[in-house]
Amino acid sequence: MRLLRRLIREPLLHFLLAGAALYAGWAHWGPSADASRRIVVDRGALLRFMQYQSQDFEPGAFEARLDAMDDPQRRRLIADYVREESLYREARALGLERGDYVMRQRLVQKMNFLLEPQQVTEPTDAQLQQYLARNAALYRVAASWTFTHVFVDPAVKPGESAESRARALLARLNRERAGFNDAPRFSDRYPYLQNYVDRTGEYVGSHFGAQFASLLAGLPVDASRWQGPLRSDQGWHLVLVTAHAPERDPRFAEIRVQLRDDYRRDAVAAKQDQAVREVVGRYSVEVELGSGQ
Structure with a gap:
């Protein structure tokens, strides 16, 4: 005692x-007492686990891989799945996902995926033509040019006027009737391309500058006469313009496949947006920012 x-x-x-x-x-x-203590390991669960582990969602490949596993491999797979599922449930039971913005974003992404319609009605040609009429500017084919150029680099002979050198070289090119493929023989080294085939003004401007692209657009097509000099961001250029395709609206048949894909994409987005609005509508929103905000 x-x-x-x-x-x-x-x-x-x-x-x-x-x-x-x-x-x-x-x-x-x-907290874990309220969570289910029963973990069911079936074929579907293992296949989903394998897919998410590899970030590859081709079901057939994983079905074959699962079927090819021997007993030790399958037991390891089951043990890994059970371990992950157990920790996941305990984390949820403890509320560890609360306050985790990354987890919040992932859940929102999953909801967006669930709200995405799985099927969209196949559009008719009439619907696609109406869609094209509403979005004609998106499908307009930009003007393009085909040309070669001879570059006169001011840094090669800094004591001389690069523009004067370019004008003298222009006379020589036309006198010798230099052709499209002769440009490299006369040109200083240029950081981009020598020949430009079916290139848009935007593309040309990204290499030479907007001023050059604008000047090029004003030149006539003449495959036998060098023109210039044109000023670029890098120096002076003599150009031989061999082709120009003006801006145009494409024929329906040219872009039908693209129209179908874009139409279906927009239809999916519209239905998903409607589904999200319905979800948002289930909640009452109270904005409490305080005075003056």
């Missing part, structure tokens, strides 16, 4: 008993 009374008065014993009680309470009433 004396020993029992001493033990009862011992603070360490009180601490151990309290800890044991807390642990037992956690095990019985803790």
Whole structure:
């Protein structure tokens, strides 16, 4: 009895008993008690687990891989799945996803995916033509040019006027009747291309500058006469323009496949937006920013 009374008065014993009680309470009433304790490992669960692990969502490949596994490989796969599922459930039970913005974004992405319609009615040609009429500017084919150029680099002979050198070279090119393929023989080294075939003004401007592209657009097509000099961001150029295709609207048959894809994409987006609006409509929104905000 004396020993029992001493033990009862011992603070360490009180601490151990309290800890044991807390642990037992956690095990019985803790967050995990409300979560399902049953993990079902079926074929579908394993296939999804394999797909997400490899970030590859081709079902047939994983079905064949699962079927080809021997018993030890399958047991390891099951153990990995059970480990992940157990930790996931415990994390959810503890509320670890709350306040995690990355997790929040992933859940929003999954909801967007669930709200995306799986089927869209195949559009008729009449619908596609109406769609083209509404979005004609998106499909307009830009004007393009085919030309070669001879570059006169001011840095090659800094003591001389590059423009004067270009004018003298222009006379020589036309006198010798230099052709399209002769340009490299006369040109200084240029950081981009020598020949430009069916290139838009935007593309040309990205290499030579907007001023050059504008000047080029004003030149006539003449495959036998060099023209210039034209100023670019890098120096001076002599050009031989051999072809020009003006801006045009494409024929329906040319772009029918693209129109169909774009129409279906927009239809999916419209239905998804409608589904999101319906979800948002289920909630009452109270804006509480305070005065002056």
